[in-house]
Amino acid sequence: MGRFLARTFVLFLSETRSVRKMSIDIGGMRIKYKDKDETFLEKHLVSKEPFGQFKAWFEEACTKKEILEPNAMCLATVSPQGFPSARFVLLKGYGKEGFKFFTNYGSRKAREMDLNPNVAATFYWEVLNRSIRIEGQVDKLSEEESVTYFHSRPVPSQIAACASHQSTPIESRDVLQERESVLEAQYLVPEKEVPKPSYWGGYIIRPQAVEFWQGQRDRLHDRIKFRKLNVGEQPDGKLLHEGEDGWVYERLSP
Incomplete structure (x- = not known):
């Protein structure tokens, strides 16, 4: 019995060492981002409101053949119990009114948005080392707009x-x-x-905040966030800058 247990223990150690050798060192995974002369500064903003800046970055992402679906965004909603859930949907329109997507009105995300319209959405374009984060509230699009888009699909x-x-x-x-x-x-x-099924249609995210993130090689990533003013706030031109159309913007620590 003692010899059997000893052999079993030796086999266990051998298998454990093999697993360790085969494991991927996730903590050591790194990729090279932008060089120090490729920073994203306030002077590089093409617009002092988020929609114009989004347009510039999105259109650049669309020119990169490596990015198969530049309009894919991760949409996060919250359950009645307070649990977040996230999934990818496709952006199907954007402008100063907001960001549009379509889905089944009976889906989990739709049920959660019916109860809590606060959502977040994130784009990530690895090739460009860029991400855009959107926070806001959703409204349903009109039936007419949903029907028009539905029949534009294959x-x-x-x-x-x-x-x-x-x-x-x-x-x-x-x-x-x-x-x-x-x-x-x-x-x-x-x-x-x-x-078009009655249970299918569109939503629009009306943002309260939009953050533009650009990764940097030294991990001092650039983050410029547009948001609506809080009550009692005033732009000081140092930490908080006045934008356009009621927006302000600020640089966040990475």
Whole structure:
């Protein structure tokens, strides 16, 4: 019995050492960011409000072939119990009114936004070492705008939106494929329009704060944040700068 336990212990140590050798040193993972002469300074802002600055960075991201979906953003919502949840959605429009996306109104994110309209969204473009963080509140887009966008999508995507009751449990993928087959037989014919489901549509994030982050090689990352003024605040031109259209901006420590 003693010899058996000894052999077992030796085998355990051997396997443990093997696992350690195969493990990735996450703590040592580093990538090179910008050089010190590639800082993001206040003088580099193309706009003194966040939407113009977003446009400049977003359009540059769109020119990089390595970035497959520059409009992918991580959307965070909060459950009634106070638990945050996050997932990626696609930005489908932006301007001074806010940032637009579309989804199923019965999904988890939609249910959470119905109860708590406060959300956050984050873009990250690794190739550019840039990220944009958005905080604000959501409103539903008009039915007319949702219908217009729905019918601009490829027909298979329209059918998929009809087939999916997003976030609800299903027995297997076969259930989805069966629903899809029925809808394809009905709508994959010339001049037959797929009706937009009543449970599908758009939202707009109306931001209260937008932060622009640029990574730096020395880890002294650049962070410039636009936000709305708090009650009683006044820009001093040193820590807090007056922007445009009711926005102010400030530099944050990395």
